[in-house]
Amino acid sequence: MSDNQADLILHARWVAPVAPDTTVLEQHAVVVRGDTIVDLLPSALADQQWQATEVRRLDRHLLIPGLVNAHTHAAMNLFRGLADDLPLMTWLEKHIWPAEGRWVSDPFVYEGTRLAAAEMIRAGTTCFADMYFFPDAVARATLESGLRAAIFCPLMDFPTPMGSGPEDYLRLATDAVDQWRHEPRLSLGFGPHAPYTVSDGPLEQALTLAEELDLQIMMHVHETAGEIQQAVEHNGDRPLARLRRLGLLTPRLMAVHMTQLLDEEIQWLAETGTHVVHCPESNLKLASGFSPLYKLRQAGVNVALGTDGAASNNDLDMIGEMRSAALLAKGVSLRADALPAAEILEMATLGGARALGQDSRIGSLEAGKQADLVAVDLARLETQPVYDPVAQLVYAASRDQVTDVWVAGRALLKERNLLTLNEAQLVHNAQQWQRKIAGESQ
Ligand SMILES: CSC[C@H]1O[C@@H](n2cnc3c(O)ncnc32)[C@H](O)[C@@H]1O
Ligand SMILES: [Zn+2]
Secondary structure, three states, X not given: OOOOEEEEEEEEEEEOOOOOOOOOEEEXXXXXXXXXXXXXXXXXXXXXXXEEEEEEEEEEEEEEEOEEEEEEOHHHHHHOOOOOOOOHHHHHHHHHHHHHHXXXXXXXXXHHHHHHHHHHHHOOEEEEEEEOOOHHHHHHHHHHHOOEEEEEEEEOOXXXXXXXXXXXXXXXXXXXXXXXXXXXXXXXXXXXXXXXXXXXXXXXXXXXXXXXXXXXXXXXXXXXXXXXXXXXXXXXOOHHHHHHHOOOOOOOXXXXXXXXOOHHHHHHHHHHOOEEEEOHHHHHHXXXXXXXXXXXXHOOOOEEEOOOOOOOOOOOOHHHHHHHHXXXXXXHHOOOOOOOHHHHHHHHHHHHHHHOOOOOOOOOOOOOOEOOEEEEEOOOHHHOOXXXXXXXXXXXXXXXXXXXXXXXXXXXXXXOEEOOOOHHHHHHHHHHHHHHHHHHHO
């Protein structure tokens, strides 16, 4: 291939590369060779300097890095709407865990993850960080969809359809790591469920293994005030203090939810480089509490954004999640400037990439990074006129304005058509699962 030959050139009305800074570029082009971005330059120059097999002109569009959904339970799409309007522990103990005990299997997870992948592609997500049972099924569904995933293998003290207890989960996790970690679009990690479901021994083992294998850890932490109160009553420690004592507060940990934080705890997170994954809509829907986003970011903590599963959100819409996060941060801090639109987009892209330890590969549109890109049509009347394209994306756009998505240079969505998954088949299969699940619970 000659030096000026590329595979794909995307000319866009606006490009928000996110890094090296938040500047929005007008009439620029992203040049892709294979799976990699090789250039980002004014369109007029790209026309002179580059040739490509495919050239797209996105004259109505804002081009952004693929959104990184930093916390999902993708297969739970098949439980969407199963149990609504309940607080976390009632939701989990009385509805979700019994349903998982009855229905979760390799085929359930494969089908649920494909359904979630299709929803995420159509909403501009290119990478998702998943914590769920049967990681092999998550891996197969992800590879088929063309998405990128970080798969966090579950760890709990009690048996589930996937494993008999901690030893079993850790063995299954290391097997999955061996099997899948060399796939370029997959990464693996450990997913100890929460401080209230994993005791010290397995947590220490997971940390040791994560260090040996150089993997990230994802855990629900400080989701509700009840979780903290119960921990204090049981062992005298707040959950974050316990994790600190066990050595888990490191840049390896993605602590999901993180409500009810004390100033001292925010300081620990900042000092240790622990990442926070903020899931505002799940926290609102389960009435779990508020994460102090403004304070966290002021302290220098890296914050990523996630939807959580579709059974507690109830969608996998990162554009909607950005808006919720922005509005909630302003409401909680009583500061209108708490989380400006450009910072939210950074959180939903590069923030997620950092939390996954993958910010040298994904999260921004820079030469040398993977070609994970999303085109959003801003010419619709709902997003007119455009003074600030990123503010328009965060405060006014909806996910159905995502027209095209590429992961590693490959198109997964073209003019809103899914290219890797069959929409009609996914809907049919979801309805079949719903009939089975609803049939038995009547
Ligand atoms: C270890 S597999 C994941 C496990 O987590 C459950 N889950 C889903 N959403 C939440 C949440 O917001 N807090 C705590 N646990 C959650 C899911 O149902 C699986 O059992
Ligand atoms: Zn979760």
